[in-house]
Amino acid sequence: MATGTETTTRARVRWGLLDLLVVVFALVPVLWIASLSFKTPGTLTDGNFIPREWTLDNYRTIFDTDQFVRALINSIGIALIATLVAVVLGAMAAYAISRLDFPGKGLLVGVSLLIAMFPQVSLVSPLFEIERQLGLFDTWPGLILPYITFALPLAIYTLSAFFKQIPWDLEKAAKMDGATQGQAFRRVIAPLAAPGLFTTAILVFIFCWNDFLFAITLTSTERARTVPVALSFFTGESQFEDPTGAICAAAVVITVPIILFVLFFQRRIVSGLTSGAVKG
Amino acid sequence: MADIVLDKVSKKFPDGTVAVQDVDLEIADGEFVILVGPSGCGKSTTLNMIAGLEDISSGELRIGGQRVNDKAPRDRDIAMVFQSYALYPNMTVRENMAFPLRLAKLDKETINQKVDEAAKVLELTSLLDRRPANLSGGQRQRVAMGRAIVRQPKAFLMDEPLSNLDAKLRVQMRTVVSRLQKQLGTTTVYVTHDQTEAMTLGDRVVIMRGGAVQQVGPPQELYDHPRNLFVAGFIGSPSMNFLHAAVQDGGLRTGLGDVPLGDRVRRELEAADAPRELILGIRPEHFEDAELVDDDTRRRGLEFEAPVEIVESMGSDKYVYFTVEGERASAAELEELAADAGASDFSGAGSNLVTRLSAESPVAEGQSRRVWFNLEKIHLFDPTNGRNLTLHEGRAAGALAD
Numbered sequence: 001m002a003t004g005t006e007t008t009t010r011a012r013v014r015w016g017l018l019d020l021l022v023v024v025f026a027l028v029p030v031l032w033i034a035s036l037s038f039k040t041p042g043t044l045t046d047g048n049f050i051p052r053e054w055t056l057d058n059y060r061t062i063f064d065t066d067q068f069v070r071a072l073i074n075s076i077g078i079a080l081i082a083t084l085v086a087v088v089l090g091a092m093a094a095y096a097i098s099r100l101d102f103p104g105k106g107l108l109v110g111v112s113l114l115i116a117m118f119p120q121v122s123l124v125s126p127l128f129e130i131e132r133q134l135g136l137f138d139t140w141p142g143l144i145l146p147y148i149t150f151a152l153p154l155a156i157y158t159l160s161a162f163f164k165q166i167p168w169d170l171e172k173a174a175k176m177d178g179a180t181q182g183q184a185f186r187r188v189i190a191p192l193a194a195p196g197l198f199t200t201a202i203l204v205f206i207f208c209w210n211d212f213l214f215a216i217t218l219t220s221t222e223r224a225r226t227v228p229v230a231l232s233f234f235t236g237e238s239q240f241e242d243p244t245g246a247i248c249a250a251a252v253v254i255t256v257p258i259i260l261f262v263l264f265f266q267r268r269i270v271s272g273l274t275s276g277a278v279k280g
Numbered sequence: 281m282a283d284i285v286l287d288k289v290s291k292k293f294p295d296g297t298v299a300v301q302d303v304d305l306e307i308a309d310g311e312f313v314i315l316v317g318p319s320g321c322g323k324s325t326t327l328n329m330i331a332g333l334e335d336i337s338s339g340e341l342r343i344g345g346q347r348v349n350d351k352a353p354r355d356r357d358i359a360m361v362f363q364s365y366a367l368y369p370n371m372t373v374r375e376n377m378a379f380p381l382r383l384a385k386l387d388k389e390t391i392n393q394k395v396d397e398a399a400k401v402l403e404l405t406s407l408l409d410r411r412p413a414n415l416s417g418g419q420r421q422r423v424a425m426g427r428a429i430v431r432q433p434k435a436f437l438m439d440e441p442l443s444n445l446d447a448k449l450r451v452q453m454r455t456v457v458s459r460l461q462k463q464l465g466t467t468t469v470y471v472t473h474d475q476t477e478a479m480t481l482g483d484r485v486v487i488m489r490g491g492a493v494q495q496v497g498p499p500q501e502l503y504d505h506p507r508n509l510f511v512a513g514f515i516g517s518p519s520m521n522f523l524h525a526a527v528q529d530g531g532l533r534t535g536l537g538d539v540p541l542g543d544r545v546r547r548e549l550e551a552a553d554a555p556r557e558l559i560l561g562i563r564p565e566h567f568e569d570a571e572l573v574d575d576d577t578r579r580r581g582l583e584f585e586a587p588v589e590i591v592e593s594m595g596s597d598k599y600v601y602f603t604v605e606g607e608r609a610s611a612a613e614l615e616e617l618a619a620d621a622g623a624s625d626f627s628g629a630g631s632n633l634v635t636r637l638s639a640e641s642p643v644a645e646g647q648s649r650r651v652w653f654n655l656e657k658i659h660l661f662d663p664t665n666g667r668n669l670t671l672h673e674g675r676a677a678g679a680l681a682d
Contacts, residue, residue, distance in 0.1 A: 167366065169362045169363075169364045169366035170368060172331075172360075173362060173366035173367075173368075174368075174379075175332075175333065175353045175354060176331060176354075176358070176437075177354075177359075177379050177380035177427065178354040178384055179354065179383050180352075180354065183383065187379075188368055188370075191370045192369065192370060
């Protein structure tokens with residue numbers, strides 16, 4: 001017994017240290033950016049982790065420039081619309097895949113996997129040409145469409161895993177209780193798959209929010225330019241001003257929606273929502 | 281309220297397997313019918329076809345005189361209780377029970393009144409605001425029943441509703457189901473693999489094997505007059521004893537001695553294609569300690585002596601296990617039954633005999649004991665097709681009938 005507790009304590013310490021290392025590795029750059037965003041131009045390069053002189057000037061600067069605010073609106077709008085569409089379409093597709101046996105099911109799953117695996121860089125030039133021909137270049141739909149395309153496989157995979165966990169008897173019971181297929185899905189299956197829907201929504205949103213490649217290729221003006229791209233075009237008020245502080249502030253600002261998004265939906269991502277449905 | 285008629289209903293799956301074959305069944309209005317059989321016999325598929333959850337490959341299904349083959353479950357107006365209960369975990373007990381009524385677009389007041397009524401019948405009133413996760417197995421089972429009765433459907437379908445409960449609760453719920461069905465008088469089709477449930481609950485029992493109906497009848501009739509080897513072996517606990525019997529000089533040579541035959545059975549065995557070997561079946565209660573049998577009764581049976589293996593005293597009577605020498609009875613049906621009971625790999629030398637003797641019998645383990653058995657109650661089966669040879673116009677007449 002004694003040796004048993006000893007090993008578990010030691011194992012716990014070992015794991016604790018390892019976890020700490022990973023967290024530090026992941027968080028230090030983020031905190032560094034946050035720290036830089038509060039520094040004055042003079043102390044920017046002093047190498048201190050905690051700023052000696054605090055200032056909010058950087059934040060004021062970015063919100064003063066029309067460029068950034070406009071990009072922020074583009075980002076939020078495009079990411080939200082793409083997420084909504086991808087999750088709704090993905091849910092329907094995933095439901096069909098997990099519940100029905102139809103000819104070509106394997107092919108459908110295979111093709112969606114193929115899309116997810118295709119290197120996006122190789123598609124950017126053709127997409128650029130296509131969108132220019134279709135007049136989609138530098139518009140919101142011009143970004144939303146490719147985002148949906150690449151987010152859908154992800155959505156379908158995550159969601160079908162969730163749908164498979166839901167006991168099929170529930171759907172049968174709903175049908176026996178007088179529900180149509182649609183009612184059974186909306187009133188019984190979807191509420192139970194909610195954690196899956198939220199998880200998928202978060203993943204898709206982050207994918208759209210973070211994308212740089214499509215955004216820089218398929219936009220040219222503020223009409224549809226998203227924040228990650230806008231950041232790269234950031235310059236100071238004048239040519240001689242160092243925009244580092246402002247870029248850092250902008251980086252912090254665009255991280256906030258993601259954190260809020262996750263925190264807001266985290267409460268809903270509770271496992272075991274289906275407990276009590278069947279047996280006991 | 282409606283009758284349910286299955287007219288040559290079959291189910292064939294796309295891969296070619298036939299799950300249900302030409303089932304003919306007429307279930308009268310208000311009747312309680314049990315579908316029973318070992319796993320894979322097609323009983324659940326049959327129920328799902330009645331429910332509309334499974335397509336009917338061929339044949340016709342009529343509910344209340346109306347053909348419903350192509351109707352969706354919701355248009356058939358029947359309720360179902362699932363083995364897994366299938367309660368909606370995101371809804372409270374009240375919402376679960378109200379769900380079918382809300383889908384039927386009843387007004388709020390009527391819904392509440394009906395739910396309260398059903399809850400009272402099933403003693404769920406105090407649990408109405410709980411969620412399924414916070415209920416015990418028995419309570420969940422009752423909620424599932426409540427959801428079924430609340431909208432007063434034409435018929436109830438129950439798919440092994442008690443099999444997830446522990447033994448004691450199952451017996452208790454059995455009486456609840458029985459009382460509820462009598463009270464409501466709603467046509468009920470109940471699927472189970474447990475022959476005790478089948479015997480105790482139903483007005484009529486349908487025994488299925490390999491997708492085909494073996495016999496339909498009231499429980500006692502199935503018990504006393506099994507049409508074939510499978511029915512005989514499936515109904516009854518402990519189950520019927522089966523012994524190998526060789527036809528010889530107008531009688532039968534068995535491990536229990538030579539059994540004389542009456543004219544009727546003998547005539548049947550004289551046919552050119554009659555089997556030369558039979559399977560003899562005797563129920564445990566048709567044995568008795570030879571000491572306790574009076575002379576009058578003794579004449580109707582036969583005695584044998586065998587070593588006692590195990591004595592299980594139940595208080596009211598004793599289960600005594602004997603080993604008798606001679607060949608084991610073998611037939612496809614018996615193997616299937618043994619496999620279903622999970623005893624296929626359990627086999628000793630000779631045949632094992634289970635007998636139910638009077639509690640007064642002084643029988644003890646390790647002894648040899650003289651035992652009497654009733655010849656009027658034995659059944660003889662043809663091992664090739666399982667047919668009961670002692671059955672005459674649906675009545676089993678024993679070996680001695682003229």
